[in-house]
Amino acid sequence: MISRREMLKSAAGTAALHTLLRADEGAAAVPDFKPSAKRVIYLFQSGAPSQIDLFDYKPALEKMRAKDLPDSIRQGQRLTGMTATQTSFPVAPSLFQFAQYGKSGAWVSDLMPHTSRVVDDLCFIRSMNTEQINHDPAITFCQTGFQLAGRPSIGSWLAYGLGSENKELPAFVVMISQGSGNLSDQPLYDRLWGSGFLPSRYQGVKFRAATDPVLFLSNPPGIDGATRRRYLDDLGALNAINQNEYNDPEIAARTSQYEMAFRMQSSVPELTDLSKEPPSTFDLYGPESRRPGTFAANCLLARRLAERGVRFIQLFHRGWDQHTNLPKQIRGQARDTDQASAALVQDLKQRGLLDDTLVVWGGEFGRTVYSQGKLTADDYGRDHHPRCFTIWMTGGGVKRGLIHGETDEFSYNITRDPVDVHDLHATILRTLGLDHTKLTFKFSGRHFRLTDVKGRVVNEVLSA
């Protein structure tokens, strides 16, 4: 099997000009299917949100409060070293109140009042599951389809497969925010948006809430835009002399990269400058959206990136690792994310962008129904739980107002329609018109895929 990209390259018969922002790449790539989405916004909830306290309502748990989780449910499933030696597994029902919302009647807890108002636009998958039980391998698995470092991330696969639709911005942008729930929570790693064995021009570019949203974006103090412009003209002229000398297309390519860098110097600040957004925008996304670097501000930027055709926009919000003190911590996390996530959906919808933008909200695994550490009337913790968790998706060809999959009364095992991480990846690629078995890259003698040797498109959640 030959990757589409390899095929295109050889068909064109040209040595590829290496660029980060090649707008032509997307145009050149012929999709396998008619795409229902042009871009993806992935709101990654790092640390693993508790499905039991947010979306997977289990009223029967109240009767089981503090009783040991039956062995028939646990089925000898492997536990993390954090609770493996625990002598009892007391069932901890959620402290939060659930209600049904919208026409779809989706259950959502009172931690998510804004999300509950947009449920008819969302597709909940309650039957997500993963193979990994610890953060590093699990989040690496979610991002790259493999639990160990070294493979390309979803965004870099897409940048490689589809290229960019924008000549002034990267195809793959990443933004990070710190949750208020758990300040010392799980770290992230650059490899989560790395390109693995794909050429490094496909790696995610981090947009930061700093003076330089992109590293080294600003000219040094004392150099203004006009000076830089003349500098680049000279650079181009000098490189052209060498071009004549060496006949090497890489020289012209380098000059053009400098021109793109120059365009980024204006396009990125224009993008991150929220001063022209009307007050209604900030009302929609919430007051936190005025504070750079928050999840809310990043959601607003995500919409602006989507408007500009950036292919893959990924937010990482840290702080969801509630081993102890869950009720207090998760309130902070929900406050950070609820309004802005719902606002993004509404905002994309009102701008007509939701139809071709896929939005995904979710973490790397779920959390246990039993309490880690002491269960009291108003406190508990939850350990990692790979067997089920809930995510939601919307836009870009996803059925709205749908609830897919089901778990048992303990939110422990999946009882219907399991969806694993490879399936999710296959489905994301499918919405973009890509066959996950055909998007390959040959490395170390193997044609690698994002979905490794697995993955099934979850057609049930797709409208097309």
Added chain:
Amino acid sequence: MARAASFGFLVATVAAAQTVDFNREIRPIFSDRCYTCHGPAQSTRRSPLRFDTEEGAKQKLGNNFAIVPGEPANSELIRRITAPSNSSMRMPPASAGPALNEKEVDLLRRWIAQGAGWEKHWSFIPVKPVSAPPVREVAWVRTPIDSFILARLEKDRLSHAPEASKETLLRRVSFDLTGIPPTPAEVDAFVKDGSPNPYEAVVDRLLASPRFGERMAIRWLDAARYADTNGYQTDAERYMWRWRDWVIGAFNSNMPYDRFTVEQLAGDLLPNPTLDQKIATGFNRNHRGNGEGGIVPEEYAVEYVVDRVDTTSTVFLGLTAGCARCHDHKYDPIAQKEYYQLYAFFNNLPERGNAHKYGNSPPLIAAPTPSQQRELQALEARVTAAKARFDALRPDADAGLRAWEKEVPPGTQWFSSRALVGAWTQESAPGDVASFGFLDKFTIAARVNPAGPDGAIVTRAKDEPEGAGYSVVLAGSKVQANFVLRWLDDAVRVETRDAIPLNQWTHIAVTYDGSRYASGVHIYVNGADQALKVHVDYMNQDFRSKEPLRIAAGLGTRFIGKVDGVRIYGVSLPAEEIGALAVTESLDAISAIPQATRSVAQQNKLRRAWLDQFAPEHVQSAWKRSLDVSEERERFAAALPTVMVMEELAAPRDAFILQRGSYERPGAKVNRNVPAALPPLPAGAERNRLTFARWLVDPANPLTARVAVNRFWQMYFGTGIVKTAEDFGSQGEWPSHPELLDWLAGEFVRSGWDVKALQKTIVMSATYRQASKASAEAAERDPENRLLSHAARFRLPAEMVRDQALLASGLLAERLGGPSVKPYQPAGLWKELSGGEDYKQDSGENLYRRSLYTFWKRAAPPPMMANFDAAGREACMVRENRTNTPLQALDLMNDVTFVEASRRIAERMMTEGGASAAQRVAFGFRLVMSRGLNGAEAALFANAFRYNLERFQTDAAAAARLVAQGESVRNAQLDVPELAAYTTVASLMLNLDEAVTRQ
């Protein structure tokens, strides 16, 4: 397909009329299109038909033969691959990929017509002696390399390029051999050198430079996945730089490659291994180590071994053995069982799957640098001398002690107060003292008289059950020590097997040695070291607590009974001292006991007390001196750098086939061995890592030398003779010059694996010395330049981009080795990923060290290095990646590293470059580009300088801001607007394509 895209294009045009080469043309088709179902992997083979072996491909199946030699029309293979795509006959089936194209079908047809000859995969055939082929243009040939290259060029009717200019050649070879460009003076000397062999003299000079070792080490660090952090989750610091320095030293001393290999894989198993040979084995401890709380240790113990096998296979054998972890290799002859036979060589060290979150994980050794070794020796000598001085006083001292015993005043008590943190009783409220953490050594001693079986004795921990901190408690009448960050998964708990009696006084003591293991804890009862029961042995993070020290209280309990004589020491006391501490009798009481009936501990206490307080001044001071010097030595030894190493368990650990590669599914047990497709291990040799390492470098091994020379080759030509340097298997790319590869491999082995000689052979060739300009014809017919009709032209590696700016600016601080350094990096990059500590940028010289010394955090690699395609150091990487991105442009223009370097170059232009602007610009250009300016360039630079000067003269404040960048002090003598203008010009130079390109 990618294979056919360019270089293969040439091959195809000339091959049309020739004999089909099985290995070059047929095996790749079988491998890529058929092996998945008809290849080496038994589990996925759909029928007995297989195309990886001759018997398998030519056997009778039903009424047919897939291949009938000489008769393509009767060969089922041809029928199948030409069947219509909607037919069930069609191979490969539509689900497995598109049909074979015409060219492929034609090749197969011709190959069968020509008799369907078969060969072993080329890289598994031993290296045979090859002689250089004849060429027409004999005069061009400088070394046999050139004959191989030229013969191929002549065959394909491509002409070679002329020799590069002297400036270009010197710049090229300086980068290639040392990673650093030449200075203008070196350029001048070379250009003017009228001696017979000026180029050879340069090559010899560069090979002898210590920079050579640094340059060669850079790529080896990529291959060996070297980094300064542990790589998982918290990604805290580790210390492997002593291994890195070993690599630099090995290249500089021209260690033969066979020794280089053996010492890194099995230096510890050599007879009487030296410290250096042990340090060398750090190679296979550079893999990442997982210290995340809650992992299943067995899972990661497997991953570490897998990493060693995969890295070792890639680096030395050029084989993707890792593919056989979960199933038989789909393309190469490595069965899953054989994978685990290799695995068995590397699973036998005393390590745990849960690595330490912070620092190095066992097995590790102290690895003093040569100067520290000298200092340590000097300290040892001082210890010996001090002991000797004290021993010399001994006869007198013993007599003195015996005399003093007779007159000890009644009631004289003594306990050692060396390293004493404090002494308390039950009523004390000691407060914020004895704050110890997981890397500290300490001792807690007390006398207890319990009235009940449970209760806290000494704690510095949260006052709740299983509270975080350290504690010594009585639990069911056993003495228990706890070191807890988070109960159960981040804690050590040990307790005595035997109970202590109720209602009587017992002396207890707990010592901890800072090792983070239960084995580092001792509990003594009445001075006797106790047998312990280990309840939990998983200490990962620091247990240091903010709670006060509590006596007879803590963990939510109170001691029932009496506690007295609490003494805490900031050292882990040896048994002898604990013994003395447990003696409660006063000194006069002991002396009243006849010497023959005193216990050893009593006698010890008496003697130590006398030496400490009552002996004559000169005896006391000699005693204290010997203790002081010993302690100094201990402190020095404890602070020495360590390095993780390989170490063999005495009793070999079993290895099993892991089904689907999973630690949870062990299958059949396997013994150590090498794959059957390769030469066997020597009969009778012990099956261990050392034998394996020696087998690798046995000249009979068909892969090791080929893989090594190919990796060196790609440093000089951008691409290896085998482009897939990591894969010499059937999915790897066919060598562009197979005979040349074998010639180089043969020479390498014959030379005694002489690494420097190999580099010299390559760079002395006419092939290497060509200009890098592509002719129009070459650009069209061989755009990847696989035939080397001209020299390679490619972007410098990240390290060299930065190092050359530092050199040109005069900032480069050259010093071999040492701990990794933290040069400029935008603030916040570490913190925003973890919420934890941020990068702490160094200052002074450490900002300007060569880039191979830059601190490599795996979770957040140095951004400049990442922008310029440096390998990620998560896993082995033997091929360089080169891209061309706007982020590189932003970095080179705006990163303070390059802005400061530009300003320093500007200062040099103004102070060393001459009087006129033109001279100064020319001087700066030579600093950066190692050549003179041409007219067109001079005019452009002159203009650039002029308008920048005008602008900065109008806006002096802007000029002042620009020249203030960087930590190095600006030359205050120089006119600021002028300096700013030259700074901009220098930056322009550093940003030119030529500056970042080796051409």
